[in-house]
Amino acid sequence: MKSENKEMLRIGCHLSFARGYLAMGKTARQIGATTFQFFTRNPRGGSAKAIDPEDIRAFLDFCEENDIKQMLAHAPYTLNGCSGTPRVREFARETMKDDLERLEYTPGLCYNFHPGSHVGQGTDSGIEYIADMLNTVMWQEQSAIVLLETMAGKGSEIGGCFEELRAILDRVHFPEKMGVCMDTCHVWDSGYDIVNNLDNVLNRFDQIIGIEKLRAIHLNDSMNPLGAGKDRHARIGEGHIGYEALCRVVCHPLLRKLPFYLETPNELDGYAREIHMMREAWEKTR
Numbered sequence: 001m002k003s004e005n006k007e008m009l010r011i012g013c014h015l016s017f018a019r020g021y022l023a024m025g026k027t028a029r030q031i032g033a034t035t036f037q038f039f040t041r042n043p044r045g046g047s048a049k050a051i052d053p054e055d056i057r058a059f060l061d062f063c064e065e066n067d068i069k070q071m072l073a074h075a076p077y078t079l080n081g082c083s084g085t086p087r088v089r090e091f092a093r094e095t096m097k098d099d100l101e102r103l104e105y106t107p108g109l110c111y112n113f114h115p116g117s118h119v120g121q122g123t124d125s126g127i128e129y130i131a132d133m134l135n136t137v138m139w140q141e142q143s144a145i146v147l148l149e150t151m152a153g154k155g156s157e158i159g160g161c162f163e164e165l166r167a168i169l170d171r172v173h174f175p176e177k178m179g180v181c182m183d184t185c186h187v188w189d190s191g192y193d194i195v196n197n198l199d200n201v202l203n204r205f206d207q208i209i210g211i212e213k214l215r216a217i218h219l220n221d222s223m224n225p226l227g228a229g230k231d232r233h234a235r236i237g238e239g240h241i242g243y244e245a246l247c248r249v250v251c252h253p254l255l256r257k258l259p260f261y262l263e264t265p266n267e268l269d270g271y272a273r274e275i276h277m278m279r280e281a282w283e284k285t286r
C-alpha cells in the first residue's frame, strides 16, 4: 500500500460502467489511473443498472487498497433541466434524484452535470429552471457534491461563461453541496485563453465564482481554435491547446491537487499513455 503522505497526481479517464463498479476499479489500476469518471447510466438516459451491494463492497475495498479515489459520476448528457418542455425537465429531475440517491452507496464521490440548453426561452429563465431542479432534488445531508460543468457555449447552452454558473450557485439552497468542474476543451472553445493567459482565467474564475468551488478538471485538448464555440475533444497534444499548455494546467499551484479526468478520444492504451505523460510532467514540478 502507498504511504499516506506521498503526494501524487490524481488522474484518470472516463471508463465504461457496463461491467459494474469493481470492473472499473480494476481497469483504472491497469492503466495507472488513481481516479476515474463514469456515466451513471446510458449517456442518452434510460434506467440505471440495479445496485449490486456485493459489487459495491468489493469496489470500495479495492479502491481503498489501491488508493483510487475522488471518482466522478457524470449525469447523462441528454439531461436538460432547463428545457422549455415540461416533460424534458421532469425527466431531468427524476434522473438526477435517482442518481443522487444511488450515490449514497459510494460516499465521497462528486456528481457532474451539464447545466443544459434553454433552447429559446432565454438564459435567465434557463438559470431559474436549473436552480429550481437542484432545489427540488438535493437535500442537506446528501453525500455527493454536485458539480456544474463549464460548457463551450454552443447553441443555447448555459454555462459558457463563469457568470452563468455563479448565477446558478447564487440560487441554490445548499451551496456548500455544490462546486464546479472545469473542462479545458470547453473553456477554450468558449473563449477563455488557458494557453496564453491561464493565470488571468483562474483569476476571473476566482473573482466570479471563487476558486474554492473548483473541485475537478476535465482534461481535454480541443480540435478547434480559441472561442470556436464547438466542443470537440482532441487527444492531449493533438489539438489547439497542446501538451505544454495542458501540463501548465495540471502543474498549476492552484490546480495540481485537484482530480483530473481525461475525456479524450482514446482506447485504454491511449489513456494509459496520456496518464503517464501528465504524471511525468507533474512529478518534475514537485
Ligand code: FE
Pocket: 074, 114, 149
Ligand atoms: Fe461533460
Ligand code: FE
Pocket: 149, 183, 218, 263
Ligand atoms: Fe467534460
Ligand code: ZN
Pocket: 183, 185, 186, 231, 232, 233
Ligand atoms: Zn465536451
